[in-house]
Amino acid sequence: MPRPILATVHTEALRHNLERARRSALEARVWAVVKANAYGHGIERVYEGLRGADGFALLDLAEAERVRALGWRGPVLLLEGVFEARDLELCSRLDLWHTVHCDEQIDMLAAHKTLKPQRVFLKMNSGMNRLGFTPERFGSAWTRLNALTQVDEISLMTHFSDADGDRGIAHQLEAFERATRDLPGERSIANSAATLRHPDRTRGDWVRPGVMLYGVAPDYPEHDSAHWQLQPTMTLSTKLLSVQTLAAGDTVGYGSNFTAEGPLTIGVAAVGYADGYPRHCGTGTPVLVNGVRTRMVGRVSMDMITVDLTGVPDAKFGSEVTLWGKSEKTGAVLPIDEVARAGGTIGYELMCAVAPRVPFAEPEPA
Numbered sequence: 001m002p003r004p005i006l007a008t009v010h011t012e013a014l015r016h017n018l019e020r021a022r023r024s025a026l027e028a029r030v031w032a033v034v035k036a037n038a039y040g041h042g043i044e045r046v047y048e049g050l051r052g053a054d055g056f057a058l059l060d061l062a063e064a065e066r067v068r069a070l071g072w073r074g075p076v077l078l079l080e081g082v083f084e085a086r087d088l089e090l091c092s093r094l095d096l097w098h099t100v101h102c103d104e105q106i107d108m109l110a111a112h113k114t115l116k117p118q119r120v121f122l123k124m125n126s127g128m129n130r131l132g133f134t135p136e137r138f139g140s141a142w143t144r145l146n147a148l149t150q151v152d153e154i155s156l157m158t159h160f161s162d163a164d165g166d167r168g169i170a171h172q173l174e175a176f177e178r179a180t181r182d183l184p185g186e187r188s189i190a191n192s193a194a195t196l197r198h199p200d201r202t203r204g205d206w207v208r209p210g211v212m213l214y215g216v217a218p219d220y221p222e223h224d225s226a227h228w229q230l231q232p233t234m235t236l237s238t239k240l241l242s243v244q245t246l247a248a249g250d251t252v253g254y255g256s257n258f259t260a261e262g263p264l265t266i267g268v269a270a271v272g273y274a275d276g277y278p279r280h281c282g283t284g285t286p287v288l289v290n291g292v293r294t295r296m297v298g299r300v301s302m303d304m305i306t307v308d309l310t311g312v313p314d315a316k317f318g319s320e321v322t323l324w325g326k327s328e329k330t331g332a333v334l335p336i337d338e339v340a341r342a343g344g345t346i347g348y349e350l351m352c353a354v355a356p357r358v359p360f361a362e363p364e365p366a
């Protein structure tokens with residue numbers, strides 16, 4: 001028998017969250033962002049749930065090939081564009097649209113031999129200061145691109161640094177709008193947080209939701225997934241390997257990190273940091289046992305965690321433990337955002353960090 005740990009992808013929840021994005025985006029088309037192997041879910045596993053999108057956006061050319069191999073004939077966008085000149089050949093062969101964020105990418109395009117002009121998304125750095133042309137240089141980049149026979153339609157894009165927070169998007173949106181006022185082309189500006197929080201201002205022609213499709217609230221803890229009506233798309237579950245009865249003063253695990261104040265029953269669950277469960281999660285991190293909410297106690301080990309069984313009297317060897325997602329037993333939900341917060345991180349990171357040794361369940365029938 002393999003260890004009982006298992007990750008499950010919920011096709012129906014993906015479909016629901018995509019619909020939720022559409023509701024905010026109204027008339028805009030929706031890129032389903034599937035970078036980082038669909039935020040750790042596996043591109044092939046999310047395809048059925050997300051194929052109702054208007055296109056798939058990602059960064060890695062090998063992932064773009066996988067999307068095409070699934071039979072997707074619609075738009076595919078490379079969010080960071082090409083990394084070297086020969087990537088443009090793959091763009092031609094697979095009909096990939098690509099972002100252009102720097103002069104070097106324009107140089108490569110100018111030298112590219114192709115019969116079929118390519119669709120590009122010209123990226124503005126409107127304040128994030130990672131990728132893109134500054135507003136001052138944007139117009140000249142557009143003019144240069146527009147003169148190339150290798151280039152078909154040019155769309156305009158930017159990315160927000162604070163769509164999830166207090167600073168908001170107004171300063172960047174203003175810079176983007178001012179510098180693009182006289183330029184034709186479709187617009188793409190909104191990630192999940194902007195799509196949900198600023199729907200009236202960020203629809204553009206294409207929205208680019210990622211994390212919300214996977215049931216994570218982009219502005220947690222200000223809002224949670226229930227507030228945004230998002231459903232968990234990944235469940236990480238395992239089973240209890242052992243039950244221990246502690247007396248007052250007994251300690252648990254490495255570093256004797258937790259001390260029982262009185263008699264306490266704990267369970268040992270088959271999951272650890274080598275599975276991608278964050279080691280920074282300490283005593284108090286929420287967990288479901290038999291679908292009942294309880295807490296972790298002590299330190300996360302490589303292959304095990306220990307959980308408080310107070311309030312879960314029927315828990316025994318083999319009982320279901322849900323680390324995040326949905327309990328099969330009761331349907332109770334433990335949002336990944338809560339676990340991430342307990343570990344000092346965000347839901348994005350936990351989903352992406354599920355370790356290769358964790359098997360995924362066969363996809364649920366659609």
Ligand SMILES: *Cc1c(COP(=O)(O)O)cnc(C)c1O
Nearest residue numbers: 033079159191192208209210211
């Ligand atoms: C990752 C990414 C997105 C999606 O962001 P979320 O916060 O996951 O919605 C959108 N646009 C670009 C350029 C990205 O890199």
